[in-house]
Amino acid sequence: MKKPLRVSVGQASQAGVKRINQDFIGRNLPQEPLLSSKGIVLAMADGISSSKVSQIASQAAVAGFIEDYYCTSDSWSVKTSAQKVLSAINAWLYAQSQNSPNRYDKDKGYICTFSALILKSNTAHLFHSGDTRIFRLVDDNLEVLTRDHRRVVSADVSYLTRALGVEPILELDYQKQILETGDTYVLATDGIYEFLTDRQIVKIIQTAGSQQEAADTLITEALKAGSDDNLSIQIVRIEHVPDYQLDEVQQFTSLPLPPTLAARKEFDGFQIIRELYISSRSHVFLAKDSATEQTLVIKTPSTELASDSKYLERFMLEEWIAKRVDHVNVAKAIDTGRKRNYLYLATEYIEGQSLAQWMLDNPKPSLNEVRSIVEQIAKGLQAFHRQEMIHQDIRPQNILIDADNTVKIIDFGSIFIAGVTDSQNEEAVRGTMRYSAPEYFLGQQGSPRSDIFALAVITYQMLSGRFPYSIEIAQAKSTAAQRRLNYRSVIDETSELPAWIDDALQKALQIDPLKRYAELSEFVYDLHHPNKSFLQRTKPPLIQRSPVMFWQGISFILLLLLLWQQTS
Known part of the structure; x- marks a missing residue:
């Protein structure tokens, strides 16, 4: 297993010589599955002494952040989750x-x-606004x-340039670092770091028997050194760094692979009806839940990949x-509620045909038919994008159309998930060559615009039976x-499509992702x-649209020039 x-943590906060402690600190060291899906949180806030209510702001910021962060979607990246909450x-503070x-x-x-x-996992994520500090x-x-967001006017006058509640739009510093066992991070307010030297802080942390003892000692020593402010300190030492991210997935991959399946065979509460397809990566069967x-x-x-742990996790x-x-346009998982004894997936059965087959059966669809299909695919993709997921393998074979003409996206094997997938281990090219966005061939990470490119290729193919770029696009690395x-226009001598449709396709199919549509x-x-x-x-010039108005304008300008010459 x-x-x-695993970490060890110590923290302490005191009002010091002041009557009210306007600092507030908090932490959450959750158990699984939150430990893997959301991680460990330490947070610190420091109120401003000129305000009688800033201690309320500090408490609301820290307590609210810790509570709400763990309520965000598991698929969101740490950065997105934290920034949305903050x-x-x-x-609210503003x-x-x-x-x-x-x-x-x-x-x-x-x-x-x-x-x-x-x-989270093997990464430290830092968020900062103001002059509390994070050290390593x-x-x-x-x-x-971190960088202090404070402007010093004189020895006695300074003010914050950034903090929570100052402006309606929050400016927030963010950075991330790879964790290593033995790393120690320190969060401190100015009541600590302005009165103790770096050497004193390091010595206390290194000689203390525990992180909590170090935190308590730092408070005591800062007060002895004359600290006249509130004092807060948090210390966390990394005791062990894991090499996986999702405990839930990890548990399932420890299950044995299913036996060889065939029609009429009973399997884990299911009866196999028939084989749907077999590939080098998976075997798919139509089945019936016996209950x-x-x-x-x-x-x-695939049994050939049974020893590949990365493949099984994916x-x-x-x-x-x-x-x-x-989402109605995305194939859904089936939860039987029974204990699973083998490693397999159960999903809804969609009775219909693939978009690839539909295109063969409908070589010259109407523009409205194409629009209907594209709009449904786009809605399904938007459901992924809202969860910070990129499908990365949108192609006709991965899109099914059921008997009610409802379009559903299937096959999630290539999906990138911002909060889960390790981008460093991602394959350079995802999906099928003719539908993959050009940035994949450069070894770049995909984005929602990559899915837009793939959808635009499908749209182009349905309208013309061709592809927008030659096969050389896969060799352009x-x-x-x-x-x-060179983009090839979807309109040819036999096409009746309006020119503005080609304009939309050309924008969605730009080689540079930044020149494509930003949203589906x-x-x-x-x-x-x-x-x-x-x-x-494409608007024609004024002389073509309204010759009379054009010449009236020219005559008026000439009259003004004539009058100007007479008066000068």
């Missing part, structure tokens, strides 16, 4: 100040500095990882994805080579309406 992330907290009697005096509002450290202890050196009589699909891993990740993306690729909804909209920029580019 692989060991999870933006909401910042907006609103509280605006609704208070001191709305015009920021120094008396609901304002606090904020720093958070999130440890490296050998005998205390390295400052509910529900028809479904059973997918088992295989079971498909079910993890299907459970979290609930440098920026220079890709620049030489924009592409779908432009398949129904001429884009404004297209209309501006």
Whole structure:
């Protein structure tokens, strides 16, 4: 059994010589599955002394952040989850100040500095706004990882340039670092770091019997050194770094592979009806649940890859994805509620045909038929993108159309998940060559715009029976080579498509992802309406649209010039 992330933590906070402690600290060291899916959180906030309510801001910021972060989607990246939560907290604090009697005096509002450290899997994520600090202890050196957002006017006058609650839009510093066993991170307010030297802090941490003893000693020593502010300190030492991310998936991969399956065979509460298809990576069968009589699909891993742990984790990740993306245009996972005895996937059975077959049966579809299919695929993809997932293998074979003409996206084996998938271990090229976005051939990570490219290729193919680029696109593995690729218009001498459809396709199929549509909804909209920029580019000159108005304008200009010459 692989060991999870393990840390030792110490923390302390005191008012010091002041009457009220406007600092607030918090931590959460959850058990599985949250430990793997969301990680460990340490957070610290420091109120401003000029405000009588900033201690409320500090407590609300830390407590709210820790509680709400663990409520965000498992598929979101740590960065997205934390930033969304902090933006909401910042907006609430700002609103509280605006609704208070001191709305015009920021120094008396609901304002606090904020720093958070999130440890997930083998990565440390740092979030920071203000002048609380995050340090890393490296050998005998205390390295400052954050930048103080404070402007010093004189020895006695300084003010924060950034903090929670100051502005309606939060500016937040973010960075991430790879964890190693033995790393030590320190979060501290100025009541500590302004009164103790780096050498003193390092010595106390290294000689203390525990992290908690070190935290308590640092508070005591800072007070002895004359600290006149609130004092807060958090220390976390990394005791073990795991080499996996999802405990839920890891548990399933320890199950034995299914026996050889065939029609009429009883298997784990199912009856196999028939084989659907066999590939080098998986075996797929139509089956019936013996308890509910529900028809479904059973997918088992390839026996040739049984010893490949990465493959098995990726295989079971498909079910993890299907459970979290609930949309009418996405195939869903089936949960029988029974104990699973083997490693396999159970998904809904979609009675219909693949888009690849539909295209063979409908070589010249109407524009409205194409729009309907594309719009449904786009809605399914949007469900993935909202969860920070990129499908990466959108192609006609992975799209099914059922008897009610409902389009469903299937096969989640190539999906990238921001909060789960390790991008460093991702394959350079995902999906099928003719549908893969050009950036994959450069070894770059995909984005939602990569899925837009694939969808646009499918749209182009349905409308013309051709592909927008030659087969050479798969061989163009440098920026220079890709620049030489030429888009082929979807409109030819036999086409009756309006020119603005080709304009929308050309934008969605740009080689440079930054020149494509940013959102699927924009592409779908432009398949129904001429884009404004297209209309501006193709608008005929005024002399053609309104010759009378053109010559009237010329005559008026000439009259003004004549009058100017007479008066000069």
